[in-house]
Amino acid sequence: MEFLEFQKRVYRxxxxxxxxxxxxxxxxxxxSLMQSQGIDDFSSYFQLLVKDEEQLMRFLDKVTINVSEFFRNPDIFKSLETKILPDLVKNKPRLKIWxxxxxxGSEPYSLAIMLEELTPGVKHQIEAxxxxxxxxxxxxKGYYEERFLKNVSPDRLKKFFKPHDKGYLISDEIKRRVQYxxxxxxxxxxxxxxxxxxxxNVTIYFTMEAQDLLYRKFSEALSPGGFLFIGATENMLRYRELGFEKVMPWFYRRAAN
Ligand SMILES: C[S@@+](CC[C@H](N)C(=O)[O-])C[C@H]1O[C@@H](n2cnc3c(N)ncnc32)[C@H](O)[C@@H]1O
Structure with a gap:
């Protein structure tokens, strides 16, 4: 079986x-996953995925790649906190964020923490x-081992987390702010x-065509003047064509129509 056929069958x-x-x-x-199972053809691997749920889970894990942490790239999150969010909350008391x-959950909880500090008690709508x-x-669940929390200041750790087992649980107050x-x-x-x-840190896995389509859809999904925040290793080259203006590296604003 060719890889393309494997893809089609996985979809079906x-x-x-x-x-x-x-x-x-x-x-x-x-x-590399197939090799770890001693399999070297897509047909046998597909059969394995159909009958073995654990292998299917491993396959899905490998395809999606879940690496994340709180305030990933802290300097860039600082720009969000000091330059973008204050502007947004000045113009609209309750933000809608995706x-x-x-x-x-490290990412949406990081957003919820920053917003709670900026606008205490305000229930912004955060979808994740x-x-x-x-x-x-x-x-x-909101449970994190310490390795996910290395960019969380001691102050924030005390205020928004409670020790649990070998790590920490996010506070209920912050947890309630995010809808998954x-x-x-x-x-x-x-x-x-x-x-x-x-x-x-997800569009890096997509083809250029898929990226363009996704950015265009993001621009349509934003309110006029709304912002798109992308990953540290990403750069939207054709942002004008896709409906954005560049505010600073990693931050794009939906262009006026
Ligand atoms: C490397 S993580 C990025 C997490 C977080 N945004 C960050 O920067 O820390 C990539 C996430 O993209 C998700 N993902 C992969 N393909 C996706 C798709 N087609 N639609 C939605 N999410 C997808 C994965 O499940 C994974 O949780």
């Missing part, structure tokens, strides 16, 4: 459409979505009227 059987992912990278990740591909249902359960939902960025419809969309 498990509803996971891999078409928008960079093929070489994806193939490399999947082949953390797209939120992984284990991911394609991986398992990681969404992790996010909802399953969503596939490449295949599901997008919401509307967001003031801020945070989408970091």
């Amino acid at each position: 059987q498990f509803g996971l459409n891999l078409e928008g992912y960079k093929e070489k990278q994806l193939k490399r990740r999947i082949t 953390s797209a591909a939120c992984s284990n 979505t991911d394609i991986d249902k398992k990681i969404l359960e992790v996010a909802k 939902r399953h969503h596939d960025l490449l295949n599901d419809p997008y919401g509307r009227n967001y003031d801020l969309i945070v989408c970091r």
Whole structure:
């Protein structure tokens, strides 16, 4: 079985459409998984995924890659905190925010913490979505080992977390601020009227065409003047064509129509 046929079968059987992912990278990740099982053809591997749920979970994990941490790239989060958010809350008391591909919740909870400090008690609407249902359960629990918290100041740790087991639990107050939902960025419809969309460290796995489409859809999903915040290793080259103006590295504003 060719890789393309494998992709098609995965889509039909498990509803996971891999078409928008960079093929070489994806193939490399999947082949290394196959090798770890002593399998060297896609047909046998597909059969294994159909009958062995644990292998299927490992496959989904490998394809989606869940690495995340609180305030990932702290200097850039500082720009969000000091330059972008104050402007947004000045113009609108209650923001609508989307953390797209939120992984284990570190990202939306980081946003909720910053907003609680900026506008204490205000219940902004923070939606957080991911394609991986398992990681969404992790996010909802809100339990983190220390390695996820290295950018959290002692002050914030004291105020917004409580020690639990070998790590920390996010406070209920912050947890309540984030609504989680399953969503596939490449295949599901997008919401509307967001003031801020945070989408970091996922488009790197997508083809250029898929990235362009996604950025265009983000621009339509934003309110006029709303911001898109992207990952530290990302750069939207054709931002003008895609409906944005660049405010500073990693921050784009929806252009006026
Ligand atoms: C590396 S993590 C990034 C997490 C967080 N945004 C950050 O920057 O720390 C990538 C996340 O993208 C999710 N993902 C991969 N493909 C996706 C898709 N098509 N739609 C939505 N989420 C996807 C994965 O499940 C994973 O949780």
